[in-house]
Amino acid sequence: MNKERLPRWGWLLVGLFLAALIANLLNLIVLVPTVFPEAYRSITVITTMSPVLIYVGIWYDEERQSYWEHSRARIVGDVLFVVAGAALGSAITLAVIVDLGLSAFLQDILAMATGFLLAWGLFWWRNPDMYSVQTDQ
Template structure:
C-alpha cells in the first residue's frame, strides 16, 4: 500500500469504515445468534476500531517504523493486548453505566472512550519506546 496515495486521515477513514462493516457482520452472523445482547454489539466495533486507531499511526509515521522489525510473536501479542483492552474497557463501561438510564448513544460514546483509552494504554505500556522523542533524554 502506498502511503502517499492518501493522507493519514484518509487511510484511517477507509480502515475505520472497513472494520466497522466487518465487526457488524460478525455481530449479525456469529455473536448475535450465539446470544450476545444487542447493547454489547458495540464492543466488537470498538475493539476493531481500536486496532485501526493504533496501528494506522504506527504504520504511517516514519519515526515508528522500527516497530515492524519486532518478532511476529510480539506484534501478535500487542494486537491481542489491544483487542482485549478495548473489550474489557468498553465492556466495563457498559456494565457500569447501564443502570443510569443514559441514552444508547451516550452509553456507546462512553464505552468507546473507555475502550480506546484502555487499549492504547496497554499498547503504550508494551511499547513506550515508540512514543519517546529523540530529545527526551531517557
C-alpha cells in the first residue's frame, strides 16, 4: 500500500469504515442473535476500531517505523492488548451506565472514550519509548 496515495486522515477513515463494517457484520450474523443484547452492540465496533486508531499512525509516521522491527510475536501481543483493552474498557463502561437512562448515543460515546483510552494506555504501557520526547543535548 502506498502511503502517499491518501493523507493520514484518509487512511484512518478507510480503516475505520472497514472496521465498522466488519464489526456490524459480526454483530448482525453472530453476536446479537446469540449472545449480546442490543445495548452492548457498540463493544464490537469499538474493539475493531481501536487497532486502526493506533496502528494507522504507527504505519504512516516515519519516526515510528522502528516499531515494525519488533518480533511478530511482540506485535501480535500488542494487538491483543489493544483489542482486550478496548473490549474491557467499553464493556465495563456500558455495564455501569446502560441502566442510567442516558441516550444510546451518549452511552456509545462514553464507551468509546473509555475503550479507546484503555486500549491506547495498554499499548503505551508496552511501548513507552514510541511516545517519549527526544531532545538533543
